[in-house]
Amino acid sequence: MLVLAVETSCDETSASIVQLEEFDKKNNFLPIKILSNIISSQVKIHQKWGGVVPNLAAREHVKNIVPVLDTALKSAGIKLSEIDVFATTQGPGLIPALLIGTNASKALAYFYQKPLVGVHHIEGHIYANFVRETQNNKICFPIIALVVSGGHTQLMLIKNHLEYEISGQTLDDAVGEAFDKVAKMLDLGYPGGPIVSTYAEASRKNKRINKSQIANRRSQITLPRPMLNSKNLDFSFSGLKTAVLYSYQKSKKKVKDEKQLESLKKSICQEFENAAVEVLVKKTRKAIEKYRPETFLLAGGVAANRHLRDEVEKMLESDYPEIDFKFPPMELCGDNAAMIAIAATYRFELSKNKKVFQNNWKTLEANANLALK
Ligand code: KG4
Ligand code: ZN
Numbered sequence: 001m002l003v004l005a006v007e008t009s010c011d012e013t014s015a016s017i018v019q020l021e022e023f024d025k026k027n028n029f030l031p032i033k034i035l036s037n038i039i040s041s042q043v044k045i046h047q048k049w050g051g052v053v054p055n056l057a058a059r060e061h062v063k064n065i066v067p068v069l070d071t072a073l074k075s076a077g078i079k080l081s082e083i084d085v086f087a088t089t090q091g092p093g094l095i096p097a098l099l100i101g102t103n104a105s106k107a108l109a110y111f112y113q114k115p116l117v118g119v120h121h122i123e124g125h126i127y128a129n130f131v132r133e134t135q136n137n138k139i140c141f142p143i144i145a146l147v148v149s150g151g152h153t154q155l156m157l158i159k160n161h162l163e164y165e166i167s168g169q170t171l172d173d174a175v176g177e178a179f180d181k182v183a184k185m186l187d188l189g190y191p192g193g194p195i196v197s198t199y200a201e202a203s204r205k206n207k208r209i210n211k212s213q214i215a216n217r218r219s220q221i222t223l224p225r226p227m228l229n230s231k232n233l234d235f236s237f238s239g240l241k242t243a244v245l246y247s248y249q250k251s252k253k254k255v256k257d258e259k260q261l262e263s264l265k266k267s268i269c270q271e272f273e274n275a276a277v278e279v280l281v282k283k284t285r286k287a288i289e290k291y292r293p294e295t296f297l298l299a300g301g302v303a304a305n306r307h308l309r310d311e312v313e314k315m316l317e318s319d320y321p322e323i324d325f326k327f328p329p330m331e332l333c334g335d336n337a338a339m340i341a342i343a344a345t346y347r348f349e350l351s352k353n354k355k356v357f358q359n360n361w362k363t364l365e366a367n368a369n370l371a372l373k
Pocket of ligand 2 (some may be wrong): 095121125150300301334335
């Protein structure tokens, strides 16, 4: 079975074709191969505005969607007429952006009279992990997933395929959003996550080389760990972001030259990353204690963060060696259509009534606030 998915929920225009060899019903295992996954990023366009501008994003999606689809088909060596199922990100996301992808896939599903599957963007991020599943290395349920992206920070209990229970979430900013805002405050550019992370790593490396300064630098910047000891599994990152602002404004006054300013920014990035990751890891531990899952998995753009991966891995290996853990492949952490195609394959194959997808070209609607059911 060949599935073609498009993803246009934010600032990446992406199309992907995946192939399901044969559904192994006995083992509930879907061997899925990515044939192509083309991503056209609009980062350069939004950079000068310091964030994604919805109408500009939509205009770029309109420009890019056909060439991206064409490239995805060519690099997979597949013709549109061979596609069995079309899929699209239905939401959440920016509505002007979402509409381009949903309308393109609705047109294709109508023309070829094929089923159309609408996928929740976060479900896509979660299912990016399933591409690594093999017959001998299956992902077992229940799963605890830590979803960390630009719009979401959630701990989820997944008892079975496509069954989600949110056990904790951010009360204000998402963690990726906090990374982006910190980068903006420090004039580091957009998107902030990878830059802040690079700065934090440089600071760590610096401190490893110059050990004598550790105590000194540590005492310079101290940021709060919001809700670290709260009883629930919720998060809050907006206070941490504000603390970065005050700390930067205060410390900047003591800076004498450009070199010291760079060094200050690196120290702040390290402390910010340490604080955010410490809270994420502690709440993950709490969720694991509460639900005792078989598997832990990480999902979303911030899953690319090295420090987060290292700290989660350290905690699981030392305290919960019985729990299997999965991180998405680096190239599938950010927004891409392959993750949407993988999730759609599961939605379609595990559905008891496949007919419901046949008329989706008529009824499917993009939804900026789509809930994960
Ligand atoms: O999942 P994603 O690509 O888009 C959304 O669904 O929101 O996540 C984007 C977010 C951005 O906030 C970006 O700064 C963050 O993921 N991000 C990172 C890293 N790479 C991307 N944050 C921290 N460290 C990274 N290495
Ligand atoms: Zn995303």
